[in-house]
Amino acid sequence: xxxxxxxxxxxxxxxxxxxxxxxxxxxxxxxxxxxxxxxxxxxxxxxxxxxxxxxxxxxxxxxxxxxxxxxxxxxxxxxxxxxxxxxxxxxxxxxxxxxxxxxxxxxxxxxxxxxxxxxxxxxxxxxxxxxxxxxxxxxxxxxxxxxxxxxxxxxxxxxxxxxxxxxxxxxxxxxxxxxxxxxxxxxxxxxxxxxxxxxxxxxxxxxxxxxxxxxxxxxxxxxxxxxxxxxxxxxxxxxxxxxxxxxxxxxxxxxxxxxxxxxxxxxxxxxxxx
Numbered sequence: 001x002x003x004x005x006x007x008x009x010x011x012x013x014x015x016x017x018x019x020x021x022x023x024x025x026x027x028x029x030x031x032x033x034x035x036x037x038x039x040x041x042x043x044x045x046x047x048x049x050x051x052x053x054x055x056x057x058x059x060x061x062x063x064x065x066x067x068x069x070x071x072x073x074x075x076x077x078x079x080x081x082x083x084x085x086x087x088x089x090x091x092x093x094x095x096x097x098x099x100x101x102x103x104x105x106x107x108x109x110x111x112x113x114x115x116x117x118x119x120x121x122x123x124x125x126x127x128x129x130x131x132x133x134x135x136x137x138x139x140x141x142x143x144x145x146x147x148x149x150x151x152x153x154x155x156x157x158x159x160x161x162x163x164x165x166x167x168x169x170x171x172x173x174x175x176x177x178x179x180x181x182x183x184x185x186x187x188x189x190x191x192x193x194x195x196x197x198x199x200x201x202x203x204x205x206x207x208x209x210x211x212x213x214x215x216x217x218x219x220x221x222x223x224x225x226x227x228x229x230x231x232x233x234x235x236x237x238x239x240x241x242x243x244x245x246x247x248x249x250x251x252x253x254x255x256x257x258x259x260x261x262x263x264x265x266x267x268x269x270x271x272x273x274x
Contacts, residue, residue: 049099052121057081057106058271068110069272075134075166076116077235080270082107088241088261090126092146094249099123101261107236109270113138118236122261130163132234137163140178151249153219155180157187164229165191165209182218187211197228197237199265204230206237221245221257230268238264 058081061068069079084107089100101122108119115133122128125145131138141154161176162168170193178185190210197206206228213223221244228238243259 050124051102051104052106052124054081054083054106054271057108057121058273061108061110061272064110068112070111072111072116075232075234076132077109077118077230077233078270079109079111079116080272082109082235082270083266084263085266086122086261086263088259090122090144090257090259090261092258093256094146097146099125101126101263104266105263132163135162135164135166135168135234137161137178141180146249149249151247153180153183155183155185161187162189163211164227164234165189165207166229166234170194184216186214186216192226194231195228197264199237200267202268204237207231215245219245219247221247223259235268236265238262 061079061081071078084105086101086103086105089098091098106121108121110117110119112131113133115131118130118132120128120130127143128140129142130140136159137157139154139156141152143150143152145151155178157178158176160174161178162174165172165174168174168191170191172191174189176187176189178187188211190212192208192210194205195208196203198204207230209227209229211223211225211227213225215221215223223241223243223245225243226240227236229235230237240262241259243257245257246254247257249255
């Protein structure tokens with residue numbers, strides 16, 4: 001298994017929700033469904049939502065070790081924890097369940113492989129990671145949990161793609177593909193132009209891109225993500241998401257998934273120590 005394919009360290013359930021053992025999780029699910037009944041199971045799962053605060057995010061960053069705190073070089077963000085003001089959330093068709101993201105979400109950046117790994121924590125139950133190497137994206141993935149059931153995807157990408165369009169010009173367009181074991185992601189990244197984003201009272205001329213991913217296979221649908229990148233460091237200053245997918249769930253079968261959200265960076269300097 002290559003480094004890019006190594007499952008992220010955060011794949012296990014979080015500390016504050018003690019469901020770290022699969023067997024233990026199955027026992028409690030069985031108790032809820034059989035002894036108390038399915039309604040209690042659904043109600044309990046509805047409230048199984050928690051935020052990752054700054055202290056916890058910094059602790060996770062430090063736990064990665066000194067090597068993970070080292071600089072990845074020009075064009076990539078400095079390792080540390082970045083905070084984003086966040087609006088919106090996600091919805092699944094099963095029971096028409098809506099879930100808001102944390103008002104302030106965390107992005108943990110660590111030195112990884114030939115660049116950095118960025119982990120975006122929308123909730124403890126929704127985490128995404130992006131492995132960046134210069135402008136390229138060798139791998140990315142998600143871990144989204146509902147009712148104690150995790151859905152994970154880990155995509156490995158072909159060379160030649162561009163994640164942040166650094167070194168490109170407005171109007172440029174790049175097509176590339178990524179795939180996991182049962183889903184293909186056909187991707188197009190466009191450099192839309194340069195626009196100002198205000199971070200902590202400072203106006204920054206950011207690189208505005210649009211990343212459109214069309215999924216086929218076990219997951220079908222389209223994800224459209226607009227990003228505003230810092231021109232020197234490649235740090236995401238702002239992101240706007242519109243995602244609509246049809247996915248499989250081991251708990252309820254096929255369901256619709258929608259993400260409508262936006263987040264904006266609160267400060268350019270990352271937190272590294274509590």
